Amino acid sequence: MDFDDTPEEAEFRKTARAWIAANAPKHLEPELKQAGFATSGITSMDPLVASREWQKKKYDAGWACLHWPKEYGGAAATPIQRVIWGQEEGVYAKLSSPFLIGQGMCGPTVMEWADEETKRRMLPPLASGEEIWCQLFSEPAAGSDLAGIRTRAEQQDNGDWIVNGQKIWTSGAHRAQYGLLIARTDPNVAKHKGLTMFFLDMRSEGVEVRPIKQANGDANFNEVFFTDVRIPDSQRLGRVGEGWRVSLTTLMNERLSIGSGMPTGFPELFDFCMNAEIDGRPAVDDPAVRSRLANFAVRASGLKYTGMRAISALSKGETPGPENSIGKLVAGSMMQELAMFALDVQGQAGVMTGDDAEARGRFQAMLLRSPATRIEGGSDEILRNIIGERVLGLPGDIRVDKDVAFNEIPTSGKG
């Protein structure tokens, strides 16, 4: 057992490190280091411009979407090289946040399901950051039950599709050029069978993007409304009615990318408790605080080394086991619990936010953001189902909606 690179890995790391040292936007480092959850933290310039500049630089030098094939804008790197790149990129990786969904989820779906011409046309500008993609999946009435979506796509005589409906929780829709859209093309068959996947130009007529104000006051997500939006049949991915299968590619990549390296807030909490005082003594010396800290510590450490076990597998050319599926489940509820505890240590003053708060309001922001972590990209309950069924092999829930035509499934519990 060791934490060392193989000689090849060390060589790759050296090259990556040297290139980053020579090319990274060092003047942005202080801002990036202070970034909160899910933002790059850049305020000294337009953050999207900063992101695009760094992405383009990486792309031109062959460091963007490392593991993608070269013909689509990548570098055909191995999974472990991708991990090493991520470690070396460090805080600058935060600049990639506008591209994460496109490159992490939409790209792989296009790669698996589009024809060669489409891939060569659509993927390189996605890799370079010139074009941003969003994922149009969730709907107000279809969250955990994604296959329950109602947005309709109807094919015209000329083959084009006309789309009507509403999507929600669409991150980055306001700045996206393209969107990956799942729609219902046949409501008369069972729910999983009537879906079809498309991609569309977000500048198409009839697409309206509205920001959603979230519980914490931010607006990182959007609602997207479709009114008679026309999509050419050439922008269909997979066969008509095969949309559910196509979406699984996207979702698998979503959970993978969200689940790995989730922050837990523990290092920040420990640091805080080293400096904070309770009645004149360091908080970290209070036995009750210690007991709580220890419980957070072993969870944070467990996630960290679970990640390292996955990297170890990649380093040996193996496929990581199912261990990583626990990442978001553990980190989500832990962040919430940890934030409540940090506020408790701050006492009555913990209620204050922003500059008035200790630790620059970090834990207050975490308290207000963390409920979303337990819901987005698969709720705690869905993740436990996945672990139970796919990892442990337990039987699925009883499904009452499986062999029923979609338009006959009840839509309200009232009455």
Add this chain to the structure above:
Amino acid sequence: MDFDDTPEEAEFRKTARAWIAANAPKHLEPELKQAGFATSGITSMDPLVASREWQKKKYDAGWACLHWPKEYGGAAATPIQRVIWGQEEGVYAKLSSPFLIGQGMCGPTVMEWADEETKRRMLPPLASGEEIWCQLFSEPAAGSDLAGIRTRAEQQDNGDWIVNGQKIWTSGAHRAQYGLLIARTDPNVAKHKGLTMFFLDMRSEGVEVRPIKQANGDANFNEVFFTDVRIPDSQRLGRVGEGWRVSLTTLMNERLSIGSGMPTGFPELFDFCMNAEIDGRPAVDDPAVRSRLANFAVRASGLKYTGMRAISALSKGETPGPENSIGKLVAGSMMQELAMFALDVQGQAGVMTGDDAEARGRFQAMLLRSPATRIEGGSDEILRNIIGERVLGLPGDIRVDKDVAFNEIPTSGKG
């Protein structure tokens, strides 16, 4: 708000207290006070004899099964009088343990479903402690899913029933004269519809009682095997096929009697932490211990005052709300958690049991007994279902076995 008796209650309490002072077996008090979980603790004489003597004395003076009608051996007391009697009886109530199931569950079922003659014949000796009853419900393959029982009763031409099968978790079967038995009389109809309730003489030919050794080494329960046991049709309770409805009477009374006044172990834990030391200081002064104690304290206190709210309702002649349904759910897992914590405070030495252990091994015994509390008389999961469905009005689980003939329900998850 007050904790005071009404004048009528005070009068009743005075009478009860005086009678108990004059009649209780005071020489047994020290043993009763040391009793552990679910035993009377009597060792200086045959505990069953001690129990019967006290019960008979109460019966003769009109203090047994207080709330039963007088003609069946009770005193037609009000619910609040029954509560006051219980408070006054104090440790001597532990002597009633052999009669609890018979008087608490079988008796009310007989009272609701038997004919007048049977009631007048069977109930008084049950009230007086002369006859002990047991409850023959659970089976190896039918625990939480009680309606899944397989013990068969087939009616003969002369009207008698012949019973074959096996029951389990039958508390007190080895000393019982009578048993309340639910059996399947028609396997060709849906599971809830083919059941019938009987009572039988446990001395009947073909009844075999075998003790079950439990995980904690005790043997408080039995398996009961039936081989061609004959029951006259006059010992049927309710109509043929109506057994499920009859059993609900029993089960409602079971949960009521188990749920009220569950011990939590908190007073004992607090006392222990007042006296135990951690590295030379009283355990109760350690902030980590305090935090754990506080969390146990509010649960114990919450249960105590929830009980008092129910008593308050009785005192006003009202029906208590659904609050009491939380009793066993809270107390069961709390006892387990509390026992683990108490052993932790004892350090390495917490592993020792019996006389070598601190607090006379009380917490070690609690650790080993508590898993059963979370299962018997409705598992934690069943209780959460009951609270969710009956208290909060949430929809039931999806039932796949409801409209299927019993003998067509799958019996194994294998293959």
Add this chain to the structure above:
Amino acid sequence: MNLDFSDDQKMLRDHVRRFLTDCCPSSAVRAVLESDLTHDAQVYAGLAELGVLGAAIPEEFGGAGQGRLELCVVAEELGRVLAPVPVASSIYLAADFIMTAGSEAQKRHWLPKLAAGEAIGCFAHGEAPGRTTVRNIATTATDGRVSGVKAPVADGGGADFAIVSVRNADGLSLRLVELNAEGVRVDAVDSIDPARKQARITFENAPSEPLGDGADGARTVEAVLDRAAVLLAFEQIGGADRALETATEYARERMAFGRQIGSFQAIKHMLADMYVSATLARSNAYYGAWAISTGAAETPVAAATARVSATQAYQHCAKNNIQVHGGMGFTWAFDCHLHYRRANGLALALGPLSAWEDRLIEQMRNANASAA
């Protein structure tokens, strides 16, 4: 035994509930949450008119001369609707301080105004950062002039006067400071629950008068905080119940996978556990209500029990209310976050959960020692 409210008190509850249902919908809460308003003046005036602000204030001082049980009833209703009014600061705290330690003149001057909602008081105690203990109070009073910085002060922004804790040689003493006096500056501070506004109050040689004889300030603070803890516990159980009701309703209506989400055990059992903690908290709050209404010796234990239990229950119910609602629960438009904010804000008011846990066991230990 009667661990329950009386029929009159239940009638009062219905009365207050009807008033708040009409006058304090969630839009009223949001109006304060989303603005610089210190509170909802109309709701506050309505409560004064109903006579409930002065429920526990003697008639001779302009109150209704009822008692603390009536205040418990009102508190629960305020908690249910997340009422954006300074009842806790002005009534549970300021009025109680004056009733407990004030001079006859102070009582005559302030209590009728507090009961009528014509004046608002607050308690300026904690000084960030850190948990509030005698040790970290640095504010002083010299020749009757108060200097120091108090933050956060709940409802400090809308208050006419503050009860201010100051450090003296022996511990704490209390001063009453009018906030329009010179040497006083009140700044709003942002908080996790902007529907219950917080302020920073800076005193620079601000004129003040003593509250009480100055010797037993710390003891007065403890006694008043104990009683306020029970009243806040009622606000918390009101909020917890409402969060549970909202979540239960949603679980009955919302469909997923062709069935009501409340038919899934993951959701059903989550709601059952919320019911359990809300029930435990309610029973403990009743115990606290009995204690503060009778002045029982076990008040410190009962108050800490009520407080710890209610804090846990409201945090638990508010958090899982969002989880049951899923994505919709995390929108600004749904009310889930109002309870989440309130639950976590109230968890810190009067001192954090951990401090009350410690106090609970400390008081149980003392009670046990004195009984032995």
Add this chain to the structure above:
Amino acid sequence: MNLDFSDDQKMLRDHVRRFLTDCCPSSAVRAVLESDLTHDAQVYAGLAELGVLGAAIPEEFGGAGQGRLELCVVAEELGRVLAPVPVASSIYLAADFIMTAGSEAQKRHWLPKLAAGEAIGCFAHGEAPGRTTVRNIATTATDGRVSGVKAPVADGGGADFAIVSVRNADGLSLRLVELNAEGVRVDAVDSIDPARKQARITFENAPSEPLGDGADGARTVEAVLDRAAVLLAFEQIGGADRALETATEYARERMAFGRQIGSFQAIKHMLADMYVSATLARSNAYYGAWAISTGAAETPVAAATARVSATQAYQHCAKNNIQVHGGMGFTWAFDCHLHYRRANGLALALGPLSAWEDRLIEQMRNANASAA
């Protein structure tokens, strides 16, 4: 990066697993549990024969000269089958004490015997009641003669010698006492896990020899306990995994309400949570294994992390294994209680969870301070 065992180590694991599957079924565990046997001599001899007892003992002292990683692999397998053998006492503790602090003569005399399973050692440290700290060690050594009472001593009943901690002016020092000497009395004591026997050892002027120079006894104890904690953590994760497997299997087979109970979310999610804690514990144990196999400076943090996480996971999995099994899980006949007993027994071995939590943060604090 390679946070995993090597292929050779995995082969060793398969080897040991095959041996234990054959020779240590649950009937072997029960044979010790239900009798006065101190351990299963046949299984222990078999392990010696496989060479695994001496895995971490240098070849010059009769061991296999491999390392602690091999011992981790063995520990996990022992934990899976609840092996009733004194490996922890004799190898993780006694042999490590001798390797760490023993004289050349002591090593030559004892290590080959320990590796061959011909002698069994134990560590006589705690003295009931109370948590074991330097303060509550009352046993002393005067002129080389040891007096005091040690309880509980794991595997004391079957041991040939004990490493005994004794109080001296500066703290602790260590003595080696042969248990057949005069002045030594060994009594069996009952425990919650009789498949891992405990004893009380009474020393009355028992002859002894020093282990180490006597100055840094407490530090030696800490270092050996840290390493033993990682090895026990592997026993615990082995047990946790086995409990999870058993429960999962049962949930797939057992029917209720016409369906497999594992299709109910209450059960499915319970099992998912068991998987989560078992996975966290495994990853933390690997971190600990890396630390003790490389002698890393962060060993105290890694060891406490592994220990706390594994204790939590095994208690959690063993407890819920019974719950998943329902009534059958509470019978003596099912093996669920064997894991429940072992999980709760191991939680106290080497000191309770709370003490390791405290140590973890203390060590993180020190590491942080020295890094700053």
